[in-house]
Amino acid sequence: MEGVTEDEVLSDFKDRRLGVWGIAQITAGSGLAVYAMWVGILQPGFRRVPLKLQVPYLPASKTQVRNVMTLLRGRQGTLMDLGSGDGRIVLAAHRQGFSPTIGYELNPWLVRLSRFYAWRAGLHEEVSYRREDLWKVDLTKCKNVTVFLAPSVLTLLQEKLQAELPDDALVVAGRFPFINWTACQEEGQGVDRVWAYSMQAQRQNACTTQEAHIDPVIEVVL
Incomplete structure (x- = not known):
């Protein structure tokens, strides 16, 4: 928020x-x-x-939130914030027209804090915060995902995202990029920098990489 x-x-x-x-x-x-x-x-x-x-709670700054919304501009549909903290990304996404907007957070205190902020903003019936393990969240119908997580988590999470998200999905990461992915767009500088990733592009890159490592078959005619 x-x-x-x-x-x-x-x-x-x-x-x-x-x-x-x-x-x-x-x-x-x-x-x-x-x-x-x-x-x-x-x-x-x-x-x-x-x-x-484990990811220590560190609220996203106003600049970080603004940069995330810039990369999501022009998109619509469901938005899920994985590791949603105090919920400010979810509120900003709702205000930008995304629906439904859902935050997933394992820590119960942060879920309560998020719901309080939503109530204070008069949006408690418009957004959703759930205390759920992000590894168990079904992403197959989600078109927009935001994450502010540690590099060790992102490395594991990219496998889940690549396996479940549809081709037209966009993933926006803040503070740390996905090391093995190539961003299609960036916004901001330093700690406020955020990265956007097209799932279709990541899958195409993965296929290209796999093909490049296939040993050529030499046919010997006797």
């Missing part, structure tokens, strides 16, 4: 038990706030997830 700051996230929960949220409020505005939230509140939701697949 655009315009949401770390201080607002913390103030939304000021009436909850102090605990780590209290510490986070005291240290708001610094890296300690994010770390405190991750260790005390958010990390427990990932205890059953293998360490290499």
